[in-house]
Amino acid sequence: MLRFAPSPTGDLHIGNLRAAILNYIIAKQTNQEFLIRIEDTDSARNIQGKDKEILGLLNLFGLLWDRLVYQSENFKQHNIIANELIKANKAFYCYCTKEFLAAKKEEAIKEGRAFRYDDSWALLCKDVNNKPVIRLKGATDSISFFDEIKGECSFNQNEIDSFVIIREDGIPTYNFACSIDDMIYDISYIIRGEDHTSNTPKQILIRNSLGYLKEIKHAHLPIILNKFGKKMSKRDNESSVNWLLEQGFLPQAIINYLLSMGNKPKEEIFALKDAIAWFDIKTLSKSPVKFDIDQLRHINREHLKRLNIKDMANLLESQDLSIGALAKVYLEEASTLNELRDKISLIFSKKEISDENMKLIKDSIMKLIDEDSKSLEDFNSFKSALIALTNLNGKALFHPLRYLLTGSYNGPLLNDIYIYLRFYLKEILRS
Ligand code: GLU
Numbered sequence: 001m002l003r004f005a006p007s008p009t010g011d012l013h014i015g016n017l018r019a020a021i022l023n024y025i026i027a028k029q030t031n032q033e034f035l036i037r038i039e040d041t042d043s044a045r046n047i048q049g050k051d052k053e054i055l056g057l058l059n060l061f062g063l064l065w066d067r068l069v070y071q072s073e074n075f076k077q078h079n080i081i082a083n084e085l086i087k088a089n090k091a092f093y094c095y096c097t098k099e100f101l102a103a104k105k106e107e108a109i110k111e112g113r114a115f116r117y118d119d120s121w122a123l124l125c126k127d128v129n130n131k132p133v134i135r136l137k138g139a140t141d142s143i144s145f146f147d148e149i150k151g152e153c154s155f156n157q158n159e160i161d162s163f164v165i166i167r168e169d170g171i172p173t174y175n176f177a178c179s180i181d182d183m184i185y186d187i188s189y190i191i192r193g194e195d196h197t198s199n200t201p202k203q204i205l206i207r208n209s210l211g212y213l214k215e216i217k218h219a220h221l222p223i224i225l226n227k228f229g230k231k232m233s234k235r236d237n238e239s240s241v242n243w244l245l246e247q248g249f250l251p252q253a254i255i256n257y258l259l260s261m262g263n264k265p266k267e268e269i270f271a272l273k274d275a276i277a278w279f280d281i282k283t284l285s286k287s288p289v290k291f292d293i294d295q296l297r298h299i300n301r302e303h304l305k306r307l308n309i310k311d312m313a314n315l316l317e318s319q320d321l322s323i324g325a326l327a328k329v330y331l332e333e334a335s336t337l338n339e340l341r342d343k344i345s346l347i348f349s350k351k352e353i354s355d356e357n358m359k360l361i362k363d364s365i366m367k368l369i370d371e372d373s374k375s376l377e378d379f380n381s382f383k384s385a386l387i388a389l390t391n392l393n394g395k396a397l398f399h400p401l402r403y404l405l406t407g408s409y410n411g412p413l414l415n416d417i418y419i420y421l422r423f424y425l426k427e428i429l430r431s
Helices: 014-029 050-060 071-087 098-110 174-184 194-209 241-246 251-260 272-278 293-305 309-315 321-330 337-347 356-371 379-390 394-406 414-428
Strands: 002-004 034-038 067-070 091-094 133-136 143-147 151-155 163-166 189-193 217-221
Touching: 002 014, 002 189, 014 034, 014 189, 014 217, 014 241, 014 251, 014 272, 034 050, 050 241, 067 071, 071 091, 071 133, 071 163, 071 174, 133 194, 143 194, 143 217, 151 194, 163 174, 174 194, 189 194, 194 217, 241 251, 251 272, 251 293, 293 321, 309 321, 321 337, 321 414, 337 394, 337 414, 356 379, 356 394, 356 414, 379 394, 379 414, 394 414
Parallel strands: 002 034, 034 067, 189 217
Antiparallel strands: 091 133, 133 163, 143 151
16 A cells, blocks of 8 residues: 655645655556545644645545545554553653753763763653653664665664654654554555655664564655755745645646656656656656746646636636637746736726727727627628728737737737637727
């Protein structure tokens, strides 16, 4: 089974989404189930409703799961297993107070050495602290694993001291709950962000301590950098999946882009189901990748071009196919749904009549609407009728006419869009 394990503590980040997409693809490629596990261990940081929001987004992106679980459902099980580890002498109660540990850390800093928990401290504060945590005994040997992207990763035992697995309130820590659940749900392959690389040896140690020897494959995805080359954070708008959707990027384009990052896809523009056929995680670059919004815009526009006019109209909240067709012409100069919305609302915006010619053209169109609807049928007859009525031609006619019809002095050829505008002329020219 493959899994995606979001914490309901914040917005879905593109890094999380990328991990979800890859887990989903590998599940499909290897005919395994795809589990969503909501990691709600941190009750202080959990945000009510975030789980539903994340699930809604996964659904929107077509990352449909076979199973959904909440980690808190297993807290009892986590505690039972922690107690078994105590009985087997692989874990122990630690009564150290926060102050005691802070002082020890301070001491290590002063002496210029790395802080490492010393198992002999476990009972020192027993008289003053009646709420012990449970710690797993640290590693006695180095721990290594093979990463499908990074290659061999090895951690010295000094880097893995005895660490907390159950907090003083009985809640398991992330590493413990995650490691146990990966075992319970028989996860075969873990794909997650690079920031979790140093958690992996701890999670392996937990399972090893329980005698669970089934090997789990790992892949840690390189971090995503912002345009300044810094790790993307919440402050970078583009890192939020919701923000990208609000800007009018299509889910299929976001997927296409995320799968192209640090990768050489078989084709430039593709759908999730195509990627299932050829995606190979081993071709992903090991180095961090920069998020390039211009590349996403390009991919988005290509996906918009591939929409049929009905879907395009629907996405623009219109029932009218003409609006869908009009938007497709406007893709010459727009790359997102929001930009298309802006272009279209400009067409219907109120126009300032700036001179006599413009007034004359407008009055003439109104006259044609009322008296000669035949001349409105196509752009050529419309043009001829206007020339006849206004005695204007060339720039003197087309410049103001373009503004009256589109709200802008530049844009697609009137010839290409007139047909979609003709039934709206009255609305477009309203004053
Ligand atoms: N809840 C963790 C996160 O959102 C999951 C990490 C993992 O996949 O193990 O970062």
